[in-house]
Amino acid sequence: MTPLPTTERRPLSDRTFGFLLTLPALVLFGAIVFYPLVGSLTTSLFEQSLVQPGREFVGLDNFRAVLDDQFWPVLWNTLVFTGLGTIAPFLIGFALALALNTRLPGRALLRGAFLFPWVIPGVVVSFAWLWIFNANYGLLNGILFRLGLIAEPVSWLGDPDTAMYAVIVAKTWASFPWIMVMLLAGLQTVPGVLHEAAGMDGAGVLRRFWHVTLPHLRGIIGIVILLEIIWNFQHFDTIYVLTGGGPAGATTTFAVAVYDTAFKGFDLGRAGALGALWLVLLLVLVVVYVRFAEREEQS
Amino acid sequence: MTATAHAPARTATTPAPAATPRRRKPGNLGAAATVAVIGVFAFGPVYWLLVTAFTPNDDVFRFPPRLWPEHFTLEHFANLADNAVLGRYLVNSLIVSTLTAVLTVLVSAYTAYSFSKFRYRGRRSLMSLILASQMFPQALLLITLYLVFSAYGLLNSYLALILSFTTFTLPLCVWMLKGFFDTIPNELLEAAKVDGAGQGAVIHRILLPVSLPGLVATGLFAFIRGWNDFIFALTLAGPAKQTLPPGLVNTYLGEFQAAWPDLMAASLVVSLPVVIGFVVLQRYLVAGLTSGAVKG
Numbered sequence: 001m002t003p004l005p006t007t008e009r010r011p012l013s014d015r016t017f018g019f020l021l022t023l024p025a026l027v028l029f030g031a032i033v034f035y036p037l038v039g040s041l042t043t044s045l046f047e048q049s050l051v052q053p054g055r056e057f058v059g060l061d062n063f064r065a066v067l068d069d070q071f072w073p074v075l076w077n078t079l080v081f082t083g084l085g086t087i088a089p090f091l092i093g094f095a096l097a098l099a100l101n102t103r104l105p106g107r108a109l110l111r112g113a114f115l116f117p118w119v120i121p122g123v124v125v126s127f128a129w130l131w132i133f134n135a136n137y138g139l140l141n142g143i144l145f146r147l148g149l150i151a152e153p154v155s156w157l158g159d160p161d162t163a164m165y166a167v168i169v170a171k172t173w174a175s176f177p178w179i180m181v182m183l184l185a186g187l188q189t190v191p192g193v194l195h196e197a198a199g200m201d202g203a204g205v206l207r208r209f210w211h212v213t214l215p216h217l218r219g220i221i222g223i224v225i226l227l228e229i230i231w232n233f234q235h236f237d238t239i240y241v242l243t244g245g246g247p248a249g250a251t252t253t254f255a256v257a258v259y260d261t262a263f264k265g266f267d268l269g270r271a272g273a274l275g276a277l278w279l280v281l282l283l284v285l286v287v288v289y290v291r292f293a294e295r296e297e298q299s
Numbered sequence: 300m301t302a303t304a305h306a307p308a309r310t311a312t313t314p315a316p317a318a319t320p321r322r323r324k325p326g327n328l329g330a331a332a333t334v335a336v337i338g339v340f341a342f343g344p345v346y347w348l349l350v351t352a353f354t355p356n357d358d359v360f361r362f363p364p365r366l367w368p369e370h371f372t373l374e375h376f377a378n379l380a381d382n383a384v385l386g387r388y389l390v391n392s393l394i395v396s397t398l399t400a401v402l403t404v405l406v407s408a409y410t411a412y413s414f415s416k417f418r419y420r421g422r423r424s425l426m427s428l429i430l431a432s433q434m435f436p437q438a439l440l441l442i443t444l445y446l447v448f449s450a451y452g453l454l455n456s457y458l459a460l461i462l463s464f465t466t467f468t469l470p471l472c473v474w475m476l477k478g479f480f481d482t483i484p485n486e487l488l489e490a491a492k493v494d495g496a497g498q499g500a501v502i503h504r505i506l507l508p509v510s511l512p513g514l515v516a517t518g519l520f521a522f523i524r525g526w527n528d529f530i531f532a533l534t535l536a537g538p539a540k541q542t543l544p545p546g547l548v549n550t551y552l553g554e555f556q557a558a559w560p561d562l563m564a565a566s567l568v569v570s571l572p573v574v575i576g577f578v579v580l581q582r583y584l585v586a587g588l589t590s591g592a593v594k595g
Contacts, residue, residue, distance in 0.1 A: 137362055
């Protein structure tokens with residue numbers, strides 16, 4: 001917008017006014033994101049309780065304690081959840097996007113219907129799967145029992161060996177629709193001419209997928225996977241409602257561990273230290289994402 | 300696969316030559332099979348949620364469960380209606396989500412107008428800053444937020460929830476509205492200024508009225524975000540001010556652990572406004588989704 005000549009009735013310049021318009025958002029950002037971020041990171045250097053006033057400077061003691069104890073198992077759980085929780089919905093979402101990109105009857109309706117698991121509140125996702133995984137009356141045990149695959153009910157969420165996979169299944173269910181929509185939007189930009197040309201050169205379906213479709217989707221695939229990784233790395237809702245981090249800490253990821261340490265253990269210092277380590281790892285992912293997004297925008 | 304056919308399935312504009320149907324069939328069968336298999340995974344849980352919510356307790360609590368419902372009941376929904384505590388959670392959810400929508404529309408409209416129509420130093424940095432706020436882990440922020448709200452006596456208040464929800468909804472809503480404002484011609488706003496309208500009048504009498512559909516979509520989005528939130532409401536609000544998501548967790552995963560059909564009925568009720576909202580939002584959905592900021 002070209003600045004108009006300033007008159008006495010409009011003492012503010014366009015630039016100043018433009019900046020002032022962002023003030024409400026900046027105040028919210030400062031109060032709800034920036035200040036709490038700095039505050040929580042500072043807490044990691046103190047011995048501080050949620051329920052008692054006062055705190056004592058302890059240097060890096062909290063970091064030492066956390067690295068000796070929780071950090072490594074929590075990191076492993078977070079990596080498993082993030083890794084499988086990204087790959088599984090990606091494969092399902094991609095397969096579905098390819099299938100819906102054909103001339104299937106009713107595909108617009110199907111695309112909308114498939115969004116349902118992603119649209120509903122996160123706690124409802126957890127409720128539905130809690131009930132399906134229920135050891136005594138659950139649907140999964142019922143089907144496996146009828147098929148003769150199990151002799152007696154399995155406690156999917158109560159067994160440390162299966163709980164994490166059960167949680168990942170629930171998260172996969174809630175994640176794949178978004179990936180499907182993104183990839184479908186990308187697929188629709190692949191020029192039909194390219195496929196025609198490749199088809200005339202004798203390339204089969206698989207080769208055309210590999211040499212035409214995939215290269216064209218590279219950017220969107222990268223963005224989708226990186227964003228999923230970043231979101232899964234800090235995911236809380238599904239895990240917390242399904243298992244609360246249990247059994248025996250088998251599904252305790254960073255989000256659950258920081259939350260529990262602060263709001264159940266009341267130990268803000270250790271929660272801050274664990275959160276600081278978590279944030280550093282997260283920032284690495286965010287930097288990778290921003291770099292990738294910028295490079296894609298340029299090309 | 301032979302190289303003779305020259306009309307691939309994907310070009311919708313060209314009429315299909317005689318050779319095409321024979322070639323397309325296996326592809327379409329594969330697509331239909333893929334949709335069917337993933338459909339079972341996607342809609343199986345939805346089906347089970349529906350069946351359980353409308354099945355009498357006697358039929359629900361048996362093993363192995365019946366896959367097809369035999370008896371129908373509305374008793375679980377009646378149980379919900381009788382539960383005064385759930386009514387309070389519902390009212391809280393409605394109040395908090397509505398006010399979040401109003402505040403979010405106001406704040407993001409000013410911010411988006413600034414990003415869309417003004418050029419000043421630091422604008423790009425500000426845009427990155429707003430966008431970055433969704434990248435920070437909320438559990439970590441909550442440690443300090445809890446102490447701050449506690450110090451100001453704002454724990455267990457609607458305000459704490461509204462401010463938190465609004466902040467984390469802002470990035471998406473600012474981007475949605477910026478896209479909307481970008482399509483409004485500068486000449487329209489300039490003309491008003493030439494006619495003597497002040498900066499405020501340009502916003503409130505010209506910009507906002509012509510952007511009404513965008514504002515409604517943004518508000519609906521913010522409402523859904525507030526409605527769906529779990530961790531902030533769980534942490535910052537006690538029983539009196541709690542919204543439905545943590546309220547349902549506390550009610551059904553605590554005391555009445557066995558009331559699965561009631562919980563499924565409640566799940567349907569909580570999901571209903573969101574599903575309706577998304578059907579209305581369909582048009583804006585893909586744009587919002589591709590901005591990569593919807594869920595954090």
